[in-house]
Amino acid sequence: MPPKAAKGEYIETDTGNKISRRSQIHGTQHIILGGKSIIQSDAVLRGDLFRTTTSNPSDLKPPSTSSTTTTTTETPPPDPKNTISISIGRYSYISRSAILHPPSRLHRGVHSYFPLKIGDHVYIGERSVIEAASVGNHVHVGTDAVVGNMAILKDFAYVLDGAVVPGGMVVPSWCVVGGAPARIVGEIGEGYGVEGAEGGMARERYRGVGGGGGRG
Amino acid sequence: MSRPFPYTYISCPCANTPVPDPSRKRRSRESPQKGSPEKPRPQPQIDDDEDEQTFDPRSPRSNFSLYPPEQLLYCEDCHQIKCPRCITEEIVCAYCPNCLFETPNSLVRSEGNRCARNCFNCPACTAPLSVTLLENAGGESGPWVLSCGYCMWTTLDVGIKFDKPTNIRAQLTKMTTDASPPPGPRTRQMSKTFSDLRSPLSMFSSIDDQFPPKDGAEQPTNTSAPRTRDARFAALKTFYKDQIATTTETGVDPGDFGTQFSSPNTLSRIMSIYTQSRRPLLGNTGKKTQTRPLVMREALTGPEGLSIPKPDSESTIIERMASDDCGWDGLASLEQRSFQSPDVRFVQDLLPLPSLLRSKRSKRCKSCKHILVKPEYKPQSTRFRIRLIALSYIPLTTLRPLVPPPTSTSTSTSTSTPQSQPTNLDALPPQKPIQLLLTLKNHMFDPVRITLATPSVTPGHVASKVTILCPQFDIGANSDVWDEALQSATAPDRLSRASPYEKVAEAGKVWDRGRNWTTVVLEVVPGALPGGAKLPKILRGDDSDDDSDDSDGSDDSNNKEAKGQVDWSGQGKDPGRRVQPDEDVLEIPVFVRMDWDSDNQIDQEGMGGKGIGGGESGAVKRELAYWMVLGVGRIST
Numbered sequence: 021m022p023p024k025a026a027k028g029e030y031i032e033t034d035t036g037n038k039i040s041r042r043s044q045i046h047g048t049q050h051i052i053l054g055g056k057s058i059i060q061s062d063a064v065l066r067g068d069l070f071r072t073t074t075s076n077p078s079d080l081k082p083p084s085t086s087s088t089t090t091t092t093t094e095t096p097p098p099d100p101k102n103t104i105s106i107s108i109g110r111y112s113y114i115s116r117s118a119i120l121h122p123p124s125r126l127h128r129g130v131h132s133y134f135p136l137k138i139g140d141h142v143y144i145g146e147r148s149v150i151e152a153a154s155v156g157n158h159v160h161v162g163t164d165a166v167v168g169n170m171a172i173l174k175d176f177a178y179v180l181d182g183a184v185v186p187g188g189m190v191v192p193s194w195c196v197v198g199g200a201p202a203r204i205v206g207e208i209g210e211g212y213g214v215e216g217a218e219g220g221m222a223r224e225r226y227r228g229v230g231g232g233g234g235r236g
Numbered sequence: 237m238s239r240p241f242p243y244t245y246i247s248c249p250c251a252n253t254p255v256p257d258p259s260r261k262r263r264s265r266e267s268p269q270k271g272s273p274e275k276p277r278p279q280p281q282i283d284d285d286e287d288e289q290t291f292d293p294r295s296p297r298s299n300f301s302l303y304p305p306e307q308l309l310y311c312e313d314c315h316q317i318k319c320p321r322c323i324t325e326e327i328v329c330a331y332c333p334n335c336l337f338e339t340p341n342s343l344v345r346s347e348g349n350r351c352a353r354n355c356f357n358c359p360a361c362t363a364p365l366s367v368t369l370l371e372n373a374g375g376e377s378g379p380w381v382l383s384c385g386y387c388m389w390t391t392l393d394v395g396i397k398f399d400k401p402t403n404i405r406a407q408l409t410k411m412t413t414d415a416s417p418p419p420g421p422r423t424r425q426m427s428k429t430f431s432d433l434r435s436p437l438s439m440f441s442s443i444d445d446q447f448p449p450k451d452g453a454e455q456p457t458n459t460s461a462p463r464t465r466d467a468r469f470a471a472l473k474t475f476y477k478d479q480i481a482t483t484t485e486t487g488v489d490p491g492d493f494g495t496q497f498s499s500p501n502t503l504s505r506i507m508s509i510y511t512q513s514r515r516p517l518l519g520n521t522g523k524k525t526q527t528r529p530l531v532m533r534e535a536l537t538g539p540e541g542l543s544i545p546k547p548d549s550e551s552t553i554i555e556r557m558a559s560d561d562c563g564w565d566g567l568a569s570l571e572q573r574s575f576q577s578p579d580v581r582f583v584q585d586l587l588p589l590p591s592l593l594r595s596k597r598s599k600r601c602k603s604c605k606h607i608l609v610k611p612e613y614k615p616q617s618t619r620f621r622i623r624l625i626a627l628s629y630i631p632l633t634t635l636r637p638l639v640p641p642p643t644s645t646s647t648s649t650s651t652s653t654p655q656s657q658p659t660n661l662d663a664l665p666p667q668k669p670i671q672l673l674l675t676l677k678n679h680m681f682d683p684v685r686i687t688l689a690t691p692s693v694t695p696g697h698v699a700s701k702v703t704i705l706c707p708q709f710d711i712g713a714n715s716d717v718w719d720e721a722l723q724s725a726t727a728p729d730r731l732s733r734a735s736p737y738e739k740v741a742e743a744g745k746v747w748d749r750g751r752n753w754t755t756v757v758l759e760v761v762p763g764a765l766p767g768g769a770k771l772p773k774i775l776r777g778d779d780s781d782d783d784s785d786d787s788d789g790s791d792d793s794n795n796k797e798a799k800g801q802v803d804w805s806g807q808g809k810d811p812g813r814r815v816q817p818d819e820d821v822l823e824i825p826v827f828v829r830m831d832w833d834s835d836n837q838i839d840q841e842g843m844g845g846k847g848i849g850g851g852e853s854g855a856v857k858r859e860l861a862y863w864m865v866l867g868v869g870r871i872s873t
Contacts, residue, residue: 168385174336175618186363186386192333192594193618201363201386204333204594209307210609211625216632216677218239218306 029061030230038230043114052107054140058229062117069122069133070105105133109140109157111222119149123170134170141213141222145181152185156193158213158220176219178208239304239867241661242635242672246308246626247291247863248319251301291825291863292695302865305633308626309608311601317626317862318601318608325597331615334364334591338615350590354404358384359572359586365391367401380404382588394584405590412587413466465577472541477507479532553581598622631676631684631711631830635866637661638671638741638757661869664822666764671741672868674704677753678711682832685710686754689827693763698871700763702824705743706756714752762822762871822868829861 030038035055043059045051047067059065105122114120122136138144138155145163152167156175161167165179168187173179177191180198191197196206212219292298301319309318316322331338332351339352356365363386370379370392379397382404383390391397398407480503535542546552556562566583573580575589599609610622637659659670678684688707694700741747741757748755833855 174616184386186384188366188385189364190334190336192331192336192615195333195594201358201361203362209304209625210309210620210623211306211627214306214625214627214632216634217627218304 028230030058032230036226038226047105050103050105052104054107054109054112056110056226057108057112057114058226059114060116060118063114064117064119064121065106065114066119066121067105069124070103071133071135104135106136106138108138109142111140111226112138112142112144113222113225114144115146115148115163117147118144120144121149121151123151123153125170139175141220143222143225151187160219176208176213178212178219180205241867241869243867244305244633244635245293245302245865245867246305246317246630247298247301247865248303248308248317248322249301249862250319250322251297290691290695291827291865293823293825293865294696294819298865305627305630306625308630309599310624310626310629311604311606311608312624313604313606314601315858315860317630317860322602323599323608324602325599328596328598328611329613329615330593330595332591333594336615339593344593349593351593352405352590354402355591356382356404356588357591358387358389359576359589360384360389360583361387362589363387364591365389365588367398367404369401370397391588394586396588408588408590409466412464413470465579468541468543470541471539472535475535475540481507483532556582628679630860630862631678631686631828633864633866634675634677635758635868636673636675638673659869663872664762664869666762666871666873669759669761672758672760673747673755674758674866675753675755676711679714679752680832681713681715682834683710683713684830684832687829688756689829690824694822694824696819698763698765698819698822700822700824700871701761703759704756704826705741705759706746709746709749709754709756711754712749712752758824758866760822760824760868762869765820765871765873820871820873822871824866824868826864826866827861828864829859831857831859834858 029042030040032038033053033055035053037053037055037057037059039045039053039059040061040063042061043063043065045059045065045067047070049067050070051065051067053059106120108114120136120138122133124131124133134153136150136152136154138150139157139159141158142155142161143159144150144161145165147163148161148165148167150161150167151169152171152173155161155167155173156177158176159173159178161173161179162181162183164182165185166183167173167179167185168189170188171185172190173185174191174193174195176193178196179185179191179202180196182200183198183202184200185191185197185202189202191202191204194207194212195204196208197203198205208219211217214220216224293302300321303319307320309323310316311318327341329338330341330344330349332353332355334351334355335353337351337353339349343352354367357363358365361384363384365382365384367380368383368390370381379399380401381391381397396408396411398404400407557567562582568576568580568583568586572583572586576586580586596611596613596615597609598607598611600607607622608624609620611617612619612621639659664670674688676686686709688704690702690704692701692703694702741759746754747757834857835855
């Protein structure tokens, strides 16, 4: 239990990310936050599951709960580009208890992880599990949704609450998917994503988090 | 998609105009206001006359006119909001949602709207299939299968393997159309054994097997037709094309067929281009018809595509359904069968489905044919060449509860947590006034005057009282952002915004305003639910103050009330107690009338002499009016 200090719920980084002290972030040096993104409490970011260029199984064992112990991996990261496991853009919002898990693939008998890229203005709902290869900009993932391994959510994709996007699925832009397994059930209107309207609330959300906050 | 509270829906006025309305374009130009508080909109005659002026968000008719604001477009020529019902769509391009490759329109027309590449959906669960190497074969050259990552279905379940990992669609089409009739029990358990799996290439060695015996009496022993359905369709198509060609090119009955098959020479030439591959197979039948009576005949033999089901085919299917090795799981569900050929009955007959294409569409105004939305041509692009969305014209409406000012007792805690008592919109206490902040944000480059109007009591059984404290106000123009930044140093209202908790809502005054937005206060007293409010009285004793017709109510409805339940079914006998589903949702109809001075030059010719500002000065007075519905919250019982 972290001490309930008067410091406040969120750590604010130089670029304006607001990260809950109660979030569980593993492998911080493999995670890139674009700035002004929010990670809520109990969200899990598995930054420790990064790609190993050589077939090194060391990444299979996540370090225990502490978030800064991954510096002691056996192989020093040769190329910082290759060891990014999660990158999140600006004004994205990771809700409570969401899990971001980099996708993996068995390639030539070697199980290796691939980076999970999340774009700008993305909303990830509560208790959702994201194992996608890429999540575009302005994507909305509802609560209790599951986005399977190596799925691709293009810009302005909309995943309804409780949807299970199967692994490898591509959700095209402007499409609404729902159900288990998810299928395309509709399209969102052209006005989606206009600032302040439906889909354009990312800055509003950012301002509302953590009290005060910087100017959007 | 239901939305969380608070939400805004906007009613497109097209719901009240009959669909074929040729005069609509002209009328809209003459008077841009489709309805104003003074002049009520044309109401449908079938409506009852109890309330002509206000919009009832609960009437069944309004279901069809309420749209979330981001779905609405705006026609600059008609000066009207356009909902999906008042537009026409044209396909810009078709693309596969899975591989995002564009399919040309000509190919869509000829090949059907399915992906011609490697994209397939699982026939069992509709998840996308992936091409995977068969593991136990080893090596990189082994056979490939399509497998579903969601339900673990593979094409091995139906006995299909592929030789190449590319161009799967063509390989599958070859198998389904040109395949020799599968042996009878293929679709039983034997299909899973590897010995029964046929290579797609091997089936061409036995091309003679495709021709069943000429006389239709002895069909093959399996229950299905001599060929697959696709093959039969292809054969029939070829046969009738040949029939048309042979009967028309010899000139017999040109009067009959000449008009029926327009320009036969051209048609036959085109057909010969496309059907060259199949002609050698059926050449003999084509020659046969060139005998004396050159009249079109029907398909008579198996190779021509005729299939006569065996008399006991139905009972065979029934027997197989009843057998133990089929069971419930072996039967294809209705949903699965709806995407397959009609004679598929069993899970083991399911074929992978090529992905349905999607389309990007441009949208036009139905009445004036102007383009409202034109997306970029490329399937991957999310940009638009033209995008006239309503949100850039009508004010963007946001609603949020006004946090009550902290009382003097809780000043110490309220400094750290100002939202000490946040209003739970999902459970609004009835009969307790709440204040809401209604913010309208202008996206136009002209300042706008707004007049809001709302019925003082919301329609429906749950009557909530609504008061807009400042129904008339201005919104500034959507000017340069720097204007606000420069003004903010001096403007006093910025200071007032810094401490909103000390403000008290006053009638006739706007709550707050900014560069291009204005906030007013809405006071709402949520009404009591019929069952909930009367509940204490009922529990106390008799329902004496209820309506007299309550006595004829059935017993179980009274029992329900005694248990403190609201009759949600909407079927109760007592109209006072009847609550329709979602009747506890507090929805406020608000009439918005906006007028502004537009200096758009193009508008003048359209407006004619209607512009108040006069011809050459360029300022034209514009008006737009619509109903919107604010979904505030749900009233708790």
